[in-house]
Amino acid sequence: MPRVLILLLVLIGASGLARADLHEAVAGLGSRSFDDKAQAIEQIARSGDPQATVILDALESRELVEDRANQRIVLGEKGGDGWVLKDPISGEALGTVGSRDARPVVINNRLRELIHNLRAVAALASANPLERRAAASQLVGNDDPVVLDALRERQREEDNPLVSGVIDTALNIAVLRNPDTELAVRLNAIDAVAGSLEPAVRNVLRDRFSETDASSEKRAAQKALASIDARAERYQMADTLFFGLSLGSVLLLAAIGLAITFGVMGVINMAHGELIMLGAYTTYMVQQIFPQGHEWSLLVAVPAAFLVSGFAGVLIERLVIRFLYGRPLETLLATFGVSLILQQAVRLIFSPLNRTVVTPEWMSGALQINPVFSLTFNRLYIVFFALAVFLLLQLVLKKTRLGLQVRAVSQNRNTARGLGIRRERVNALTFGLGSGIAGIAGVALAQLTNVGPNLGQAYIIDSFMVVVFGGVGNLWGTLTAAFGLGIANKLIEPMAGAVLAKIVILVFIILFIQRKPRGLFPQRGRAAEE
Amino acid sequence: MRHSDLKTALTDRAAKVFIGVLFSAVILVALLNLLVPVDSALHVSSYTVTLLGKYLCYALLALALDLVWGFGGILSLGHGAFFALGGYAMGMYLMRQIGDRGVYGNPNLPDFMVFLNWKELPWYWQASDHFGLTLLLVGLAPGLLAFVFGWLAFRSRVTGVYLSIITQALTYALMLAFFRNEFGFGGNNGLTDFKDILGFSLQADSTRVALLIATALALAGAFVLCRWITGSRLGRVTLAVRDGESRARFLGYRTEHYKLWIFTLSAVLAGIAGALYVPQVGIINPGEFSPLNSIELVVWVAVGGRATLYGAVIGAILVNYGKTVFTGVMPEAWLFALGGLFVAVTVFLPQGLVGLASDLLKRKRRTPPTAPQTTNKESPHEPA
Numbered sequence: 001m002p003r004v005l006i007l008l009l010v011l012i013g014a015s016g017l018a019r020a021d022l023h024e025a026v027a028g029l030g031s032r033s034f035d036d037k038a039q040a041i042e043q044i045a046r047s048g049d050p051q052a053t054v055i056l057d058a059l060e061s062r063e064l065v066e067d068r069a070n071q072r073i074v075l076g077e078k079g080g081d082g083w084v085l086k087d088p089i090s091g092e093a094l095g096t097v098g099s100r101d102a103r104p105v106v107i108n109n110r111l112r113e114l115i116h117n118l119r120a121v122a123a124l125a126s127a128n129p130l131e132r133r134a135a136a137s138q139l140v141g142n143d144d145p146v147v148l149d150a151l152r153e154r155q156r157e158e159d160n161p162l163v164s165g166v167i168d169t170a171l172n173i174a175v176l177r178n179p180d181t182e183l184a185v186r187l188n189a190i191d192a193v194a195g196s197l198e199p200a201v202r203n204v205l206r207d208r209f210s211e212t213d214a215s216s217e218k219r220a221a222q223k224a225l226a227s228i229d230a231r232a233e234r235y236q237m238a239d240t241l242f243f244g245l246s247l248g249s250v251l252l253l254a255a256i257g258l259a260i261t262f263g264v265m266g267v268i269n270m271a272h273g274e275l276i277m278l279g280a281y282t283t284y285m286v287q288q289i290f291p292q293g294h295e296w297s298l299l300v301a302v303p304a305a306f307l308v309s310g311f312a313g314v315l316i317e318r319l320v321i322r323f324l325y326g327r328p329l330e331t332l333l334a335t336f337g338v339s340l341i342l343q344q345a346v347r348l349i350f351s352p353l354n355r356t357v358v359t360p361e362w363m364s365g366a367l368q369i370n371p372v373f374s375l376t377f378n379r380l381y382i383v384f385f386a387l388a389v390f391l392l393l394q395l396v397l398k399k400t401r402l403g404l405q406v407r408a409v410s411q412n413r414n415t416a417r418g419l420g421i422r423r424e425r426v427n428a429l430t431f432g433l434g435s436g437i438a439g440i441a442g443v444a445l446a447q448l449t450n451v452g453p454n455l456g457q458a459y460i461i462d463s464f465m466v467v468v469f470g471g472v473g474n475l476w477g478t479l480t481a482a483f484g485l486g487i488a489n490k491l492i493e494p495m496a497g498a499v500l501a502k503i504v505i506l507v508f509i510i511l512f513i514q515r516k517p518r519g520l521f522p523q524r525g526r527a528a529e530e
Numbered sequence: 531m532r533h534s535d536l537k538t539a540l541t542d543r544a545a546k547v548f549i550g551v552l553f554s555a556v557i558l559v560a561l562l563n564l565l566v567p568v569d570s571a572l573h574v575s576s577y578t579v580t581l582l583g584k585y586l587c588y589a590l591l592a593l594a595l596d597l598v599w600g601f602g603g604i605l606s607l608g609h610g611a612f613f614a615l616g617g618y619a620m621g622m623y624l625m626r627q628i629g630d631r632g633v634y635g636n637p638n639l640p641d642f643m644v645f646l647n648w649k650e651l652p653w654y655w656q657a658s659d660h661f662g663l664t665l666l667l668v669g670l671a672p673g674l675l676a677f678v679f680g681w682l683a684f685r686s687r688v689t690g691v692y693l694s695i696i697t698q699a700l701t702y703a704l705m706l707a708f709f710r711n712e713f714g715f716g717g718n719n720g721l722t723d724f725k726d727i728l729g730f731s732l733q734a735d736s737t738r739v740a741l742l743i744a745t746a747l748a749l750a751g752a753f754v755l756c757r758w759i760t761g762s763r764l765g766r767v768t769l770a771v772r773d774g775e776s777r778a779r780f781l782g783y784r785t786e787h788y789k790l791w792i793f794t795l796s797a798v799l800a801g802i803a804g805a806l807y808v809p810q811v812g813i814i815n816p817g818e819f820s821p822l823n824s825i826e827l828v829v830w831v832a833v834g835g836r837a838t839l840y841g842a843v844i845g846a847i848l849v850n851y852g853k854t855v856f857t858g859v860m861p862e863a864w865l866f867a868l869g870g871l872f873v874a875v876t877v878f879l880p881q882g883l884v885g886l887a888s889d890l891l892k893r894k895r896r897t898p899p900t901a902p903q904t905t906n907k908e909s910p911h912e913p914a
Contacts, residue, residue, distance in 0.1 A: 320873055323877050324876065324877065328690060328691045329605045329690070329694065330876040330880070331876075332605075332691060332694060333828060333872050333875075333876045334872055334873045334876040336825055337870065337871065337872020337876075338872075338873060339869070340865045340866075340868055340872070341865070341866055341869035341873075344862065344865035344866050344869070347862070347865075348862060457822075461698060461702050461821065464695050464699075465695075465699060468692060468695060468696075499709070500710075503707055506700075506702065506703040506706075509696075510696050510703075511682070513683075513686075513688055513692060513696050514682040514683055514685075514686045515686065517686055517687060
């Protein structure tokens with residue numbers, strides 16, 4: 001840390017002296033020759049002046065202009081019907097000129113790449129090791145001597161093993177690309193890069209394999225390629241598993257509410273998908289109400305969705321399902337009717353078009369483990385969220401009075417009633433709980449898919465499959481089934497495509513139900529009898 | 531069954547009334563369409579003829595479902611799949627009849643295969659050049675699927691809601707499959723642009739009327755067949771299985787055989803309904819497999835009244851007429867009406883409209899209400 005501070009102090013001290021040079025360099029950008037411009041750009045980047053990044057950014061975004069009347073290079077912003085000019089170094093306003101009186105400094109792709117590289121070189125000095133690693137990754141495969149010098153320099157003081165590993169790879173690739181290096185050095189370099197998953201490594205090894213005359217090098221390159229492929233395949237597998245887990249957690253979220261209403265209460269709720277949809281629309285509404293609060297609106301949306309869907313669930317139970325206990329097929333039809341009504345109501349209120357829910361900043365982006373494997377944050381959070389909801393539900397069922405009563409009613413209605421449990425109330429609350437959890441699932445799904453009136457339908461069959469496959473009345477079975485099916489789906493997908501994978505899974509479950517009609521973990525005892 | 535004593539007497543009368551009403555309506559419509567000039571007020575448009583034909587196809591489908599649900603107690607949420615399979619079998623024949631009149635003018639391949647760059651007709655299309663083989667396929671495709679599916683399901687005693695859910699999964703899986711182009715059934719667009727059937731143009735009024743009459747004949751035939759089956763010993767065992775499967779099994783009946791037989795027969799009837807439907811509406815696409823269609827069909831039967839056969843027919847025609855009217859006048863209200871119908875029928879009208887009507891009739895007839903109806907006590911049968 002102190003070293004970085006000293007470096008900063010030196011840079012700041014130096015900047016005062018270098019101001020004159022900077023002026024000269026900026027003026028150099030006015031030249032017609034791209035070579036001159038390249039030189040000027042390097043000079044600016046090297047100046048270490050804090051204004052240098054501003055200038056280079058402006059150059060890239062065509063906001064560095066040549067003021068024709070005064071023959072100078074200044075910052076220019078399009079405003080009104082002309083340019084608003086600013087001094088590139090002091091930043092002071094220079095008034096406005098007409099749109100024809102200034103024109104942006106032209107750059108080509110070579111210069112753009114140069115700026116890019118220089119920026120990465122500058123980022124190599126960042127205090128944040130993640131930024132340093134990202135910068136080094138960007139420079140892997142770059143042959144520019146300026147870049148290589150910067151990398152070597154950085155390597156001398158780098159103390160983070162992850163960053164220095166990437167820099168090593170970059171330097172070794174440069175060694176391999178250089179046709180003048182000795183064989184022994186090359187073999188060492190091949191050995192050193194053998195584990196790296198950077199695409200540039202694979203390219204350079206392939207080149208070496210086809211170009212070299214030395215059989216030892218050919219063999220080394222081949223071996224290194226094989227080990228890279230094996231490693232990449234392992235990470236590919238990890239990637240698939242992660243996607244499977246994330247699909248599994250979506251399934252778990254969608255099915256877990258159903259596991260309560262169907263599994264514990266024996267009620268077939270075809271409107272379950274629409275309760276998920278209500279949760280998703282609640283998320284949308286919360287974002288509409290707090291347009292500034294995208295970052296934390298999810299914290300409001302989760303309880304709000306629980307309440308909205310839970311309340312809808314209690315209404316459905318009181319108005320419809322109450323009359324149909326013990327008649328599962330009729331319940332199925334009636335709740336299907338409810339689902340049609342809910343869908344159409346949403347279609348009328350919010351229009352049939354999809355609504356998008358803004359993903360908060362902290363949920364976008366990805367945790368880049370290596371070039372072939374990254375964990376996207378939204379999926380990662382949903383896995384944790386699903387597990388948290390699951391555990392919370394287990395707690396409610398196992399540790400609270402309501403949970404005890406729910407289990408009692410589900411095991412034997414009449415005995416529970418005889419023991420003084422108010423069945424009506426427990427039924428309504430249980431149904432509300434299951435529905436509320438569907439609402440929470442809707443909040444999570446709103447982050448992954450579009451929010452539309454058909455959102456629920458897409459999940460209803462999957463949810464039923466998960467619950468039935470896991471074994472009705474068994475929440476752990478639901479968990480196992482959700483993750484099992486999610487992962488299986490993602491494993492089949494690369495072979496067969498998304499739709500076929502789904503068909504294969506459906507057919508598998510249909511056949512599985514024939515073998516074990518009560519699912520993976522059948523309920524035992526009296527409750528198992530209809 | 532509730533009206534057991536009256537049953538035999540009612541059966542014949544009900545069948546006669548049913549067939550009488552059906553054919554008078556169909557013949558009236560046919561005559562008014564073909565013989566009355568277009569500008570006359572009494573003329574019935576071809577649109578109405580086709581609409582009626584469509585309703586009768588739905589009625590046949592509802593009849594098929596009533597056979598398994600009302601009499602067998604098997605709530606299939608996938609009967610739309612059998613309907614669609616029959617429809618596809620007929621659609622394939624109609625597709626082949628287009629010959630070289632397609633957009634690409636290829637005499638050997640349907641348009642969509644030319645579009646997909648296929649070189650020859652897949653094997654499962656070979657039968658579709660012959661009308662006779664097509665008729666066989668219409669029954670065989672849904673029948674075989676139902677047989678295999680039912681054999682697996684009933685043998686392992688998958689019942690109740692589990693069976694309902696896996697039948698729904700079945701039709702869902704088929705829908706996903708038929709949406710794929712590689713399956714060779716036209717993918718997303720399905721099969722359409724049909725020209726003629728057995729050499730008669732599908733656009734001609736006479737063909738439309740003929741199709742309507744064919745549908746009515748099929749419906750009447752299926753009605754009589756179902757009446758006969760449900761009145762026979764087989765039907766009575768099926769009822770016993772519905773009301774107490776374990777009991778029937780303990781009495782020595784192989785309940786899964788009875789269920790399988792009635793399920794397969796019902797699937798074949800649904801397939802025939804689909805085959806009659808496709809030439810009249812002129813298109814078949816994977817949307818017919820959608821779980822929503824199958825479940826809508828259940829509500830037709832529920833509205834009309836289960837286990838009466840004519841109830842299913844009445845329900846199908848009424849609900850679909852309501853749908854036609856509603857979607858014409860205020861389309862956004864239709865799903866509310868349908869949803870409300872689901873709820874109202876299950877909560878307030880468990881016996882459907884037919885049950886309501888017979889309750890009202892009974893109340894009129896016997897002014898002092900007698901004791902609640904006793905359930906039917908059937909004489910025990912010997913094991914099969």
